[in-house]
Amino acid sequence: MDMRFLFLGDTVGNIGVATVEKYLPLLKHDLKPQVTIVNGENATKVGRGINHELYLKIMNAGADVITLGNHAWNNSEIFDFINQTKNLIRPLNYPGKDVPGHGYIEMNVNGNQVAVINLQGRVFMDEIDDPFENVDNLLTQLHKDNVNIIFVDFHAETTSEKKAMALHLDGRISALVGTHTHVQTSDGQILPHGTAFLTDAGMTGPNDGVIGMKFEPVINKFMTARPNRFEVQETGSAVLSGCYIDVDSKSGKARKIKNILINKDHPYQEF
Structure with a gap:
């Protein structure tokens, strides 16, 4: 029997949270996943970190686990609740002793032990502990x-x-899905030893900016090479990006991976 994972890429700002609230219940109704994971590391209105209110909104929309990333600590409120919210996980390889929160979660799903792990890379990012x-x-x-x-x-x-x-990790895990770049890739595949892989799930948030940000300051920075303050796009259309993956519940090997993309050019339709 297969177990289905539903995964949504980086949730960005108010538009991203509203889009999760709008479409995640529909996706869960149609796809009937056993485990639903949403990356929420850009969920605040400024696009950095998450707070307790937004954590609850995403969970109430249907997430089973919320993952984070390099902006995990940007909203200081997280330190008030992350130790009490086992379903909110931050990168496993953050350095130091007594790191707040957890880098993975184990769950019993229909009698099967399932783990969800959050990792962060190091190339062109903060120098943290070795994820490998x-x-x-x-x-x-x-x-x-x-x-x-x-x-x-x-x-x-x-x-x-x-x-x-x-x-x-091929053959030792069921699936690895990349996040952070906010642009969905089309290379979903099952690797030789049974691990599903997608380079990046994309983002869920504003569709009319530059990876979720207002485009004018981004263009200005490219043209002048001077610092500009980036702000989350707060108007316009939305995009929802992610994927779903079917895994054999006995072997833990992936059977199928398929992208999900919803925007003005790809309206929602039943799966």
Whole structure:
């Protein structure tokens, strides 16, 4: 019997949260996933971090797990609640002792042990602990505990680091989906040893800016090479990007991966 994962890419600003609230219940009705994961690291109105109100909104819309990324700590309110919200996970490889929150979650889903892991890359990003070593150590523990259905959100900048991680973990996890670049890729595939891979799920948020930001300051920075304050696009149309993945619940191997894209050019339709 297959287990279905539904994953939505980076939720950006007010438009992103509203789009999750609008479409996630419809997607869950049509696709009937057993596990729904939403990346919420850009959910605040300024596009950096998440707060408790937005955490509740995304969970109430139908998420089972919310993942984060390099903006996890940008909203200081997170320190007030992340230790009490097991369904909100931050990158496993954040450095230091006593890091707030958790880098993964284990769940029992219809009698199957499932783990969702959040990792962050290092190329062109903050210099944090090695994600390869960290996930290797965690997988040793999970496999000893007979957890073989494992989903990884790898929040990273470069396509090469994401593909390298996917190949490194091929056959040891069920799926690895990249986040962070906010642009959906079309390379969904099942790797040779049974791991589903997508370089980037894309974003859920404003469709008319530049990866969720107002385009005028971005253009100005490109043209002048001077600093500009970027702000989240607050008007215009929305985009929802993500994917769903079917996994054999006995072997933990992926059977299918398919992109989801909803915007003004790709209106919602039943799956």
